[in-house]
Amino acid sequence: MSAKSRFSLIDPAKSPVFYGYVILAVGTLGIYSSIPGQTIGVSVFTDPVKDALGLSRNQFSNAYMVGTICSSLVIGRAGVWFDRYGARYVAFFAAVVLAFALVLCSWSVQMSEIAKRILDSNSWTIPFTLMTVLFFILRFSGQGVLTMASRNVIMIWFDKNRGKVNAISSVAISFGFSSSPLWINALVEGYGWQSAWQFLAVGLLMVSFLILQFFKNRPEEHGLLPDGTPEGSGNNGRSVSLAKQFTLKEAEHTRAFWMYALMLAFNSFFITGLTFHVVSIFASEGFPKSDAIAIFLPVSVVAVSISLIFNYLSDYLQLKLYLYLMILGGIMASIGFLFLSLSAGVFLLVGGLGIMGGFFAVLNAVAWPRFYGRDHLGAITGKTMSFMVLGSALAPPIFSFFFSFFESYHLIGYLGLAVMLFLALASFKADNPQ
Missing domain, CATH: 1.20.1250.20 (MFS general substrate transporter like domains)
Known part of the structure; x- marks a missing residue:
C-alpha cells in the first residue's frame, strides 16, 4: 500500500463525483470539531471549572491568556509540518491530541489535588499552572493546527472554484459555531462539566478516524487536478494557471x-x-x-x-x-x-x-x-x-x-x-x- 493511501480504504480516483467535494465536507467537519479548543467552546466551562479549581475569574482568564500566547509562538511550526507531512496526518494527530487534552481537562481537579499533596502546598499557582499548560495544548491543537489543516486541505483541492466552496464551508461553520454554546451548555448542565469534556473527547476520536480515512493531501497524488480535471485529459481549457510557489x-x-x-x-x-x-x-x-x-x-x-x-x-x-x-x-x-x-x-x-x-x-x-x-x-x-x-x-x-x-x-x-x-x-x- 502506498504512503498516500496508508491506513485508508478510500481511493479518490474511483469516486463517482469529484473527490474535492468529499474533502469539502470532511474538512468543514474538521474545522467544526475544533470548537472545544476555540474561545466559544471553552467559555461555557469557565464558571464551573474555575470554581472547582478554586481560581478567581482573573486567574482563570490569565491562565487562558498565557496558554494562548504560548500556542501562538509555536503554531508556525505546525505549518511546516503541514507542508512536510500533509493535511491528513497533521489533522489526524491534532484531533487526537485535542481529545487527549479534553480528557486531561476533565481530570484537572484530581490532578491539581495530587500536585498539592506532593508539593505540600495549597497555593493557587498549582491549578493556575496546570490550566495554563492544558489551555496551551487546547489552543495549539484545536484553534491552531486542526483548524489550519482542515481549512487548507479544502483550498488545496480547488483553484477556480475556491470562493464558491469556501462560501459553502463558511456558512456551515458560522451556523455551527454560533449554535455550539447551546448544545455544549446542555451537556454541561445534563452531565456535568467533567463528563461533557469526556463526551467531546470521544467525538473527536471519531472525527480523527474519519480524517484518517477521507482526508487526502493533494489531488495530484491521485491522478486529479484541483476542481476535478483529470491529468492527461487535455483539461478542456480549464488547466490550473501556472504560478510561482512562494516560500x-x-x-x-x-x-x-x-x-x-x-x-x-x-x-x-x-x-x-x-x-x-x-x-x-x-x-x-x-x-x-x-x-x-x-x-x-x-x-x-x-x-x-x-x-x-x-x-x-x-x-x-x-x-x-x-x-x-x-x-x-x-x-x-x-x-x-x-x-x-x-x-x-x-x-x-x-x-x-x-x-x-x-x-x-x-x-x-x-x-x-x-x-x-x-x-x-x-x-x-x-x-x-x-x-x-x-x-x-x-x-x-x-x-x-x-x-x-x-x-x-x-x-x-x-x-x-x-x-x-x-x-x-x-x-x-x-x-x-x-
Missing part, C-alpha cells in the same frame, strides 16, 4: 502578506476583546445585559450574508477590493465603539463587525493560496495563524487595561481608527504578488 520567507518580503495578515489579526483582536467584555462594554454606556448579548445575532446575519456573496464573487474579483471593504468595516466598528451610547453607534458597531467577520471568512481562506501557491501553504498560513491567535490572546487584557485606567472603553475605538488608517495607507501597493 514563507519570500512571502514575508511582499507587502500583501503583512497587510492582509495584520488586518486578519486586528479582526481577531477586536472580535475577541468585544466578545470577552461585551456585557461590561454595554453596561458602561447604560445598556442592560440582554441588549449586549443581542448584538451577536444581527452581526452573524450580516457576516454570513457577506461571506456567502463575496466568497462566490472572489473567483472573479480582485481581493484587494475585499481588503479595503474589510478596512471599511473596521472603521465603522471603531466609530460605533466611540458613539455606542447612541442608536447610530450600535448600528455602526453591528454593521462593522458583520462586515469584518464576513470578509475575514473569505480572505483567511482564499488569499493565501491565490497569492502564494500551494506548495508552502502550511508554513504561510501557520505564520498568519500565529498573528491571529496572538491578537485574540492580547485583546481581553488590553480591553480590561483601558477600562481599569481610563474608566472607559473609548480608547479602543481610537486605537481601531489609528490601525485602520495605517492599513488603508499602507495597503495601496498590497497587490497580488503573482
Whole structure:
C-alpha cells in the first residue's frame, strides 16, 4: 500500500463525483470539531471549572491568556509540518491530541489535588499552572493546527472554484459555531462539566478516524487536478494557471502578506476583546445585559450574508477590493465603539463587525493560496495563524487595561481608527504578488 493511501480504504480516483467535494465536507467537519479548543467552546466551562479549581475569574482568564500566547509562538511550526507531512496526518494527530487534552481537562481537579499533596502546598499557582499548560495544548491543537489543516486541505483541492466552496464551508461553520454554546451548555448542565469534556473527547476520536480515512493531501497524488480535471485529459481549457510557489520567507518580503495578515489579526483582536467584555462594554454606556448579548445575532446575519456573496464573487474579483471593504468595516466598528451610547453607534458597531467577520471568512481562506501557491501553504498560513491567535490572546487584557485606567472603553475605538488608517495607507501597493 502506498504512503498516500496508508491506513485508508478510500481511493479518490474511483469516486463517482469529484473527490474535492468529499474533502469539502470532511474538512468543514474538521474545522467544526475544533470548537472545544476555540474561545466559544471553552467559555461555557469557565464558571464551573474555575470554581472547582478554586481560581478567581482573573486567574482563570490569565491562565487562558498565557496558554494562548504560548500556542501562538509555536503554531508556525505546525505549518511546516503541514507542508512536510500533509493535511491528513497533521489533522489526524491534532484531533487526537485535542481529545487527549479534553480528557486531561476533565481530570484537572484530581490532578491539581495530587500536585498539592506532593508539593505540600495549597497555593493557587498549582491549578493556575496546570490550566495554563492544558489551555496551551487546547489552543495549539484545536484553534491552531486542526483548524489550519482542515481549512487548507479544502483550498488545496480547488483553484477556480475556491470562493464558491469556501462560501459553502463558511456558512456551515458560522451556523455551527454560533449554535455550539447551546448544545455544549446542555451537556454541561445534563452531565456535568467533567463528563461533557469526556463526551467531546470521544467525538473527536471519531472525527480523527474519519480524517484518517477521507482526508487526502493533494489531488495530484491521485491522478486529479484541483476542481476535478483529470491529468492527461487535455483539461478542456480549464488547466490550473501556472504560478510561482512562494516560500514563507519570500512571502514575508511582499507587502500583501503583512497587510492582509495584520488586518486578519486586528479582526481577531477586536472580535475577541468585544466578545470577552461585551456585557461590561454595554453596561458602561447604560445598556442592560440582554441588549449586549443581542448584538451577536444581527452581526452573524450580516457576516454570513457577506461571506456567502463575496466568497462566490472572489473567483472573479480582485481581493484587494475585499481588503479595503474589510478596512471599511473596521472603521465603522471603531466609530460605533466611540458613539455606542447612541442608536447610530450600535448600528455602526453591528454593521462593522458583520462586515469584518464576513470578509475575514473569505480572505483567511482564499488569499493565501491565490497569492502564494500551494506548495508552502502550511508554513504561510501557520505564520498568519500565529498573528491571529496572538491578537485574540492580547485583546481581553488590553480591553480590561483601558477600562481599569481610563474608566472607559473609548480608547479602543481610537486605537481601531489609528490601525485602520495605517492599513488603508499602507495597503495601496498590497497587490497580488503573482
